[in-house]
Amino acid sequence: MTPRPVPGHGADSDAPLLDVRELEVAFRSSTGTVQAVRQANLTVYPGQSVAIVGESGSGKSTLAHAVIGLLPGTGRVTGGQILFEGEDIAHASASRLRRLRGSEIGLVPQDPMSNLNPVWSIGFQVKEALRANGLAGVADDRLAALAAEDGTQTSETGRIDVNEQVALLLQDAGLPDGARRARQYPHEFSGGMRQRALIAIGLAARPRLLIADEPTSALDVTVQRRILDHLGRLTRELGTATLFITHDLGLAAERAEHIVVMHRGRVVESGPSLEVLQGGFRW
Numbered sequence: 001m002t003p004r005p006v007p008g009h010g011a012d013s014d015a016p017l018l019d020v021r022e023l024e025v026a027f028r029s030s031t032g033t034v035q036a037v038r039q040a041n042l043t044v045y046p047g048q049s050v051a052i053v054g055e056s057g058s059g060k061s062t063l064a065h066a067v068i069g070l071l072p073g074t075g076r077v078t079g080g081q082i083l084f085e086g087e088d089i090a091h092a093s094a095s096r097l098r099r100l101r102g103s104e105i106g107l108v109p110q111d112p113m114s115n116l117n118p119v120w121s122i123g124f125q126v127k128e129a130l131r132a133n134g135l136a137g138v139a140d141d142r143l144a145a146l147a148a149e150d151g152t153q154t155s156e157t158g159r160i161d162v163n164e165q166v167a168l169l170l171q172d173a174g175l176p177d178g179a180r181r182a183r184q185y186p187h188e189f190s191g192g193m194r195q196r197a198l199i200a201i202g203l204a205a206r207p208r209l210l211i212a213d214e215p216t217s218a219l220d221v222t223v224q225r226r227i228l229d230h231l232g233r234l235t236r237e238l239g240t241a242t243l244f245i246t247h248d249l250g251l252a253a254e255r256a257e258h259i260v261v262m263h264r265g266r267v268v269e270s271g272p273s274l275e276v277l278q279g280g281f282r283w
């Protein structure tokens, strides 16, 4: 079943942002080949939130990592297409994928500790995400409005002091006192704060699609809820589509408009969240 376009996201909402067709991903090992993803289909429209749900080992992360061009180890796309804004990126070059990551497709990874560099300040890491996409010192409308609220002026040409920009991005991800937070290092942050820093980094370049891989699974339930609420609000306000990976069907139904259920590498169910939840699918 193909998800319906989300109303109110402009004329291009008729066209999928991401259209995964018959995707096959395999890992080679000394004992043979593991077919991690089989003939998987998945569509995400602009601004839409889609969750991939499934038990451990069902292929959720592999599918998401294939989309972002970050398959680990011997993982290879062995069939099918990954159309992003109509372009097949299943076999795109490393440099094309690097350009897409961050600027068009952001990632909030599963494990904040191993995805933040311990020797760099948080602010430096946000700045790097901006620099990599040529956006250091550039304020979009949202940042200009946040700067005005903060009593800072942006120039008429949309320039902003890069340290102020970093502080605002951290604040927007739910880290008050962003200027001070920017000077701190990952070990000075709690797990929840590190996750928020990764959200700031993932959204810094305003990607059209954000992939969130079990973004809060290591956190306690209250912190998890608060962060997911914040992430949902932020992506809605920014108009960012999200591909949310989780093993928790209830959480997926709460957080996403559309659910794709994976089992042993295959998409076995796909539809509006409520329908999938009420369908009582069990793996």
Ligand SMILES: Nc1ncnc2c1ncn2[C@@H]1O[C@H](COP(=O)(O)OP(=O)(O)OP(=O)(O)O)[C@@H](O)[C@H]1O
Residues within 6 Å of the ligand: 027, 028, 029, 034, 035, 036, 054, 055, 056, 057, 058, 059, 060, 061, 062, 063, 072, 073, 074, 075, 247
């Ligand atoms: N780096 C790897 N090398 C070899 N096989 C791998 C690798 N990563 C994943 N796999 C295999 O691919 C299959 C799908 O794994 P994947 O991690 O995508 O599942 P998942 O649904 O995301 O699980 P989890 O919820 O535990 O992260 C599994 O059989 C797994 O063993």
